[in-house]
Every structure is written in C-alpha cells, then in structure tokens.
Amino acid sequence: MPATKLSKAAQDHASRVFDLDVSSLRELNQALHNLAPGSNETAWEVLHPKGSHSVAVGVDQPVSIDVRGSVGYYCGGMNSGSTITVHGSAGPGVGENMMSGSITIKGDASQYAGATGKGGLLVIEGNASSRCGISMKGIDIVVHGNIGHMSAFMAQSGNLVVLGDAGDALGDSIYEARLFVRGKVDSLGADCIAKEMRPEHLELLQGLLDRAGVTGVKPSEFKRYGSARTLYNFNIDNADAY
Amino acid sequence: MTYRNPPTTPRKSATFDDYTLSEIRRAAATGIYDIRGAGAKRKLPHFDDLLFLGASISRYPLEGYRERCDTSVVLGSRHAKKPIELKIPITIAGMSFGSLSGPAKEALGRGATLSGTSTTTGDGGMTEEERGHSKQLVYQYLPSRYGMNLRDLRRADAIEVVVGQGAKPGGGGMLLGQKISDRVAEMRTLPKGIDQRSASRHPDWTGPDDLEIKILELREITDWEKPIYVKVGGARPYYDTALAVKAGADVVVVDGMQGGTAATQEVFIENVGQPTLACIRPAVQALQDLGMHRKVQLIISGGIRNGADVAKAMALGVDAVSIGTAALVALGDNDPRWEAEYNELGTTAGAYDDWHEGRDPAGITTQDPELMKRVDPVAAGRRLANYLKVMTLEAQTIARACGKNSLHNLEPEDLVALTIEAAAMAGVPLAGTNWIPGKNGF
Numbered sequence: 001m002p003a004t005k006l007s008k009a010a011q012d013h014a015s016r017v018f019d020l021d022v023s024s025l026r027e028l029n030q031a032l033h034n035l036a037p038g039s040n041e042t043a044w045e046v047l048h049p050k051g052s053h054s055v056a057v058g059v060d061q062p063v064s065i066d067v068r069g070s071v072g073y074y075c076g077g078m079n080s081g082s083t084i085t086v087h088g089s090a091g092p093g094v095g096e097n098m099m100s101g102s103i104t105i106k107g108d109a110s111q112y113a114g115a116t117g118k119g120g121l122l123v124i125e126g127n128a129s130s131r132c133g134i135s136m137k138g139i140d141i142v143v144h145g146n147i148g149h150m151s152a153f154m155a156q157s158g159n160l161v162v163l164g165d166a167g168d169a170l171g172d173s174i175y176e177a178r179l180f181v182r183g184k185v186d187s188l189g190a191d192c193i194a195k196e197m198r199p200e201h202l203e204l205l206q207g208l209l210d211r212a213g214v215t216g217v218k219p220s221e222f223k224r225y226g227s228a229r230t231l232y233n234f235n236i237d238n239a240d241a242y
Numbered sequence: 243m244t245y246r247n248p249p250t251t252p253r254k255s256a257t258f259d260d261y262t263l264s265e266i267r268r269a270a271a272t273g274i275y276d277i278r279g280a281g282a283k284r285k286l287p288h289f290d291d292l293l294f295l296g297a298s299i300s301r302y303p304l305e306g307y308r309e310r311c312d313t314s315v316v317l318g319s320r321h322a323k324k325p326i327e328l329k330i331p332i333t334i335a336g337m338s339f340g341s342l343s344g345p346a347k348e349a350l351g352r353g354a355t356l357s358g359t360s361t362t363t364g365d366g367g368m369t370e371e372e373r374g375h376s377k378q379l380v381y382q383y384l385p386s387r388y389g390m391n392l393r394d395l396r397r398a399d400a401i402e403v404v405v406g407q408g409a410k411p412g413g414g415g416m417l418l419g420q421k422i423s424d425r426v427a428e429m430r431t432l433p434k435g436i437d438q439r440s441a442s443r444h445p446d447w448t449g450p451d452d453l454e455i456k457i458l459e460l461r462e463i464t465d466w467e468k469p470i471y472v473k474v475g476g477a478r479p480y481y482d483t484a485l486a487v488k489a490g491a492d493v494v495v496v497d498g499m500q501g502g503t504a505a506t507q508e509v510f511i512e513n514v515g516q517p518t519l520a521c522i523r524p525a526v527q528a529l530q531d532l533g534m535h536r537k538v539q540l541i542i543s544g545g546i547r548n549g550a551d552v553a554k555a556m557a558l559g560v561d562a563v564s565i566g567t568a569a570l571v572a573l574g575d576n577d578p579r580w581e582a583e584y585n586e587l588g589t590t591a592g593a594y595d596d597w598h599e600g601r602d603p604a605g606i607t608t609q610d611p612e613l614m615k616r617v618d619p620v621a622a623g624r625r626l627a628n629y630l631k632v633m634t635l636e637a638q639t640i641a642r643a644c645g646k647n648s649l650h651n652l653e654p655e656d657l658v659a660l661t662i663e664a665a666a667m668a669g670v671p672l673a674g675t676n677w678i679p680g681k682n683g684f
Contacts, residue, residue: 025462026462026466029462029463029465030465033465053455053458053459054455054458054459054462054463057459057462057463058392058395058396058462058463058464060392072455073452073455073456073459074446074455074456074459077459077463078391078392078395078463080392092446092447092452093446093447096445096446097387097390097391097392099391099392111446112445112446115445115446116387116390116445116446118390118391118431131445134445134446135386135387135441135445137387137431138431153445154439154441154445156430156431156432157431173439175432175433175436176432176433232419232433232436232437233419233435233436233437234274234416234418234437
C-alpha cells in the first residue's frame with residue numbers, strides 16, 4: 001500500500017490530505033468511513049481526482065471535504081452530514097440520494113444531479129445537465145446556471161432553484177416538490193404547472209438563496225412551478241397525458 | 243307430434259373463451275386495463291415437464307436416511323468480504339412493505355431465519371419488522387429508491403440492484419392510493435392516498451457501463467463488504483446475465499414470467515417475458531462462456547413450488563432459487579378458510595389476485611389494520627419454515643436417488659423432458675430418446 005502523502009496541515013490531525021495520484025479511492029473512502037463521531041479530523045482535502053467515480057461516497061460524519069479538481073460519477077453519493085466542495089466539475093449523479101449535509105460544485109454538473117436526494121443542500125455554481133433533481137425526495141438543489149431537459153422528473157419533495165433557464169419537460173409527473181426558475185422554461189412536463197408565488201414561497205426561496213450563498217438576486221425574479229395534482233390517482237380520461 | 247331436427251351441442255369458441263369474453267366486457271365497461279397481482283397464469287412449459295432419471299446400474303444412489311446430502315450455498319464470494327452463507331438454496335424473494343403488511347413481512351423474516359436462509363426487502367424500503375426478524379436480509383436497490391438510505395444500506399447483509407422482474411420486464415410499479423397508509427406514505431416520501439408510481443428505469447444510470455459504475459459506488463459506500471446481486475426479469479437471459487457479470491455482480495438473479503408482482507397490467511404479465519424454464523440454460527451458458535459458473539452465483543425464481551422444482555433448477559445449473567408466491571401461500575394467502583370473503587370480492591380461494599386493492603381477506607397484501615391482524619407473524623413464520631424444510635427434504639430425496647451428496651452436484655444428465663418444448667428449453671433429451679432439439683444440427 002503506498003504511503004499517504006500528508007501535507008503539513010495534515011500532520012496536526014486536524015486536516016487530512018488524500019492525493020489520489022498516490023492513494024487509492026478505496027483508501028480515501030475507507031478513511032472517511034472510519035471516522036468516529038466527534039473526530040477532530042474535520043477538514044479533508046482530495047487532490048488529483050481526475051474524474052474518479054464515487055469520490056467521498058457514504059460519508060456520515062460532519063466533516064468538510066475539498067476536492068481539488070473534477071470528479072466522475074456519483075461524487076458525494078448518499079452523503080449524510082458532510083460538507084463537500086468540488087473545485088471543478090462533476091459527472092453524472094453528483095449527490096445522488098444525499099441524506100443531509102451539503103455539496104457545492106464550483107463548475108458544471110452532468111446528468112441526474114441530486115437524483116433521489118432525501119435531504120441536504122446541493123449547489124451547482126455552473127450549469128446542470130438533464131434530469132437534475134430526478135425523483136428528488138426532500139433535497140434542496142440550487143443551480144446558478146441553467147438546467148437541462150426532464151429535470152425534476154417525478155420529483156416528490158424538496159426544492160429546486162434555478163437562476164438561469166430550464167430545458168424541456170420540466171417537472172414531468174411531479175409530486176410535491178417545489179420548482180423555482182428565474183429564467184425561461186422551454187416546456188413543462190405532464191401535470192407540472194406555473195403556480196402563484198405567495199409570501200411563504202418568497203420567504204422559503206430567500207432562505208434557499210441565502211443558504212446557497214447567492215447574492216444580488218431577489219426571490220421576486222423567480223416563477224414557481226409545481227404539481228397540478230391531476231395525475232395523483234389514475235383516471236382513464238387522463239391517459240393521453242402519459 | 244312434429245319432428246324436430248336433432249340440435250347441435252352449443253359450442254364455445256376456443257379463441258373467444260369465457261375468460262376472453264369476460265375481459266372484453268370488463269374493458270368495455272370500465273375503459274381501463276386489468277391490473278392484478280401474481281405472475282403469469284397461462285400454461286407454460288415448466289419443471290413439471292422434466293423428470294429425473296434416478297439411479298440404476300450405471301449410477302448408484304445414496305442411502306436416503308443415512309448419507310449426507312449437502313444443501314448449503316454461499317452467495318457473493320466473487321468480490322464481497324462478507325458473503326452470504328445459507329443452509330438451504332431457497333431464498334425469499336423481494337416483496338415490498340406497502341404491498342405486504344408489516345406482520346407478513348415479519349413472518350417472512352421469521353420463517354427464513356428459522357430455515358437458515360435470507361429474505362429480501364422490496365420497493366418500499368426496509369422495515370424494523372423484517373430487519374429485526376431476518377438474520378440475513380437482502381436490501382433491494384430499486385428505480386424508485388423509496389426509503390433508500392445510508393443506514394439501511396449499511397445494515398443490510400447484501401444489496402440487490404433490481405433491473406427488472408419476471409412479471410414485467412421493462413415495467414415499473416404502481417401502488418394504488420388505498421394501500422398508502424400514513425406509514426407507507428412516510429417511508430416513500432409521498433402524500434397519503436395517492437397512487438405511487440415506481441419508475442421502470444433507474445434515475446441515475448442507464449446501460450451496462452453505467453451499471454458497473456453504480457455497483458462500484460455501492461461497494462465503496464459499503465466498504466466492499468456486502469454481496470451485490472443484480473436482478474433481471476426473464477427477457478434476454480444470456481445477454482443480461484453476461485452484462486451483469488461484466489458490470490461486477492456477485493450474484494445474478496433471473497426471474498421468469500411466472501414470478502409474481504404486487505400490481506401489474508394483466509396484459510403485461512401474460513405477454514412479456516419468458517418462462518422460468520426457458521431462462522435457466524441461457525443464463526448458465528452465459529456464466530460458462532465467461533468462465534464464471536459457480537464463481538458468480540445464479541439464482542432463479544418464478545414458479546418454484548416444491549423440492550422437485552428446486553432440484554430440477556439446480557440440475558440445470560443454478561446455485562439457488564427464490565420463492566415469493568409460494569412463500570405467501572405458506573403464510574396463508576388464498577387459504578380456503580376465507581372462501582366466503584373471497585366470494586364477496588367476486589373471486590374464489592386460489593384465484594384471488596387483486597393484491598393491489600388492499601382488501602386481502604388473509605391479511606397479507608393489505609395495510610388494513612383489522613385485516614392484517616389475521617396474520618400471526620410467529621405462527622405464519624413457522625408455517626413458512628415448515629414448508630421450506632419440506633422443500634429441502636424433497637430436493638435431497640431426489641438428489642440422493644441420483645447419487646448426489648450435494649444438491650449442487652445435480653446435473654442436466656440427471657434429467658429428461660416429457661415434451662419437445664421442455665427438451666429444447668432445458669437442453670435435455672426428450673424422454674426415451676437421445677434427442678435434444680436444437681443440438682447437433684436438428
């Protein structure tokens with residue numbers, strides 16, 4: 001097993017540096033999973049990810065992890081409480097099924113960002129590709145740029161905030177998730193409609209923007225979208241909608 | 243007295259039989275396709291069409307009550323640090339909490355644990371009932387990801403990535419609103435009382451190359467400890483098995499069209515997918531072609547009913563079988579004791595399949611608090627354990643008669659087929675001949 005290259009900061013046991021040119025992905029994830037509650041190793045840095053898949057997946061301690069570069073599939077998958085920052089772009093399924101904590105992508109994100117996420121906050125400072133927030137179940141997602149087609153497909157709960165534009169079929173077959181889009185929406189999917197922005201929604205949105213570190217943007221600039229709830233119970237006369 | 247010509251006997255059409263006519267009338271009246279539970283009910287080539295040869299001069303048998311016949315099986319030894327070790331090669335298939343009641347899930351766990359085998363969650367997450375009462379629990383990873391969470395993933399004993407199921411290869415699921423109790427709704431993060439659609443595709447991967455990366459993620463999350471199964475419906479068993487192996491599966495589960503479902507369109511159940519018997523040899527062939535037979539374990543399911551079915555499946559090369567419908571019957575599903583209530587529902591014991599409606603008189607496929615009281619998890623678990631014991635003894639009886647000291651030593655050469663169809667599907671000779679249709683050029 002190659003020795004783990006520790007930076008000077010790592011030697012005081014407060015932060016650890018994992019260089020994926022030197023250490024394996026397995027060693028990184030195992031070390032993160034070995035963290036005991038209350039560990040003082042609260043700051044982690046991952047160097048040279050070079051598009052590796054499954055970086056920092058299944059972390060269940062409230063540590064911060066800075067990934068210096070771009071990652072492949074499923075970075076931060078099932079994250080439970082950690083704060084992950086990717087200083088680059090992320091491949092498909094970043095933050096999939098996140099339970100809690102937060103993930104920030106400084107660059108762009110590929111397909112299915114935040115898929116099925118149960119909680120926590122996913123911030124994408126660039127653009128997100130198609131199916132962003134697919135089947136989301138409580139996660140909050142804030143995208144500074146645009147999102148691709150079929151985003152929030154079958155989205156169950158949570159909030160998706162888009163500062164830019166949304167692609168085709170936004171919110172298709174949506175359940176109770178709330179979608180806030182500042183720019184244009186190419187088209188809405190089945191059973192997704194524009195909804196009134198009431199004071200409680202403006203308040204909610206302001207809170208989401210604050211948590212995502214967005215400044216200079218007002219909640220009133222957004223439109224809200226959600227479920228018309230006409231497909232909640234099967235009715236043969238709705239068959240054309242499917 | 244006038245002479246009358248002799249009348250002809252009224253003749254019903256074989257094509258437009260009574261069932262077909264009733265279905266046309268039902269569709270015309272309601273405007274909606276029929277949804278039901280269970281698997282394919284049509285007659286299909288099946289294990290009944292195979293026979294064991296037993297021992298004779300060229301093979302000698304083992305003593306029935308003296309000589310040991312091993313039934314144990316290890317699943318997941320390819321990559322997992324902690325493979326599943328079972329005493330019997332019969333596992334309990336995935337069935338969801340939501341489609342099944344809590345007491346029914348508990349009973350499955352109890353019965354499986356008493357028998358030294360595993361049980362499996364379903365499309366609805368892991369309940370305390372089944373985790374607490376299942377020594378070995380397989381956690382399904384489904385397209386809906388209802389209830390999927392890190393804690394349960396880590397406390398599972400194996401993970402089953404569900405790509406499809408035999409009743410509906412390529413189909414998603416639907417849990418109708420009447421079965422969505424507060425507890426089910428909470429586990430699935432959806433409002434109470436609405437229909438819950440389960441997606442037919444996974445939300446964050448498509449195709450075999452993505453699946454490989456998904457499996458890597460699941461292994462990384464669980465520190466490479468847990469066996470990872472891949473379950474497919476009986477669609478293209480050769481290629482699906484090969485691709486699952488390529489993607490890194492420890493265990494491949496192939497579910498034929500007799501495999502049950504909680505709720506699917508009748509037209510889907512009866513017309514999509516292949517019979518269980520037709521799925522086995524192609525799946526085994528794929529493993530053999532890759533040099534992975536017995537290294538990646540193969541589980542087959544769909545219409546396994548008794549020890550003879552178990553032995554026949556194993557003789558064709560599978561490592562274990564899985565039961566769902568049969569396990570529910572052991573718990574009390576479709577029991578004639580509820581005949582009066584089945585009649586009120588317009589059906590009869592043995593034919594009741596409206597499992598999605600939540601009105602199951604046996605208290606198994608329901609979330610009605612009064613109905614589910616009819617399942618005593620301890621007694622029902624005991625019945626399941628008894629049934630599993632009988633199946634195991636039956637399979638051992640046959641294996642010993644074939645001279646095998648382990649169920650895994652059964653082989654295709656122990657079998658013949660009663661029909662040309664079964665001979666072709668199972669790749670064994672038609673009884674009384676040395677003809678295997680499709681082999682040796684004819």
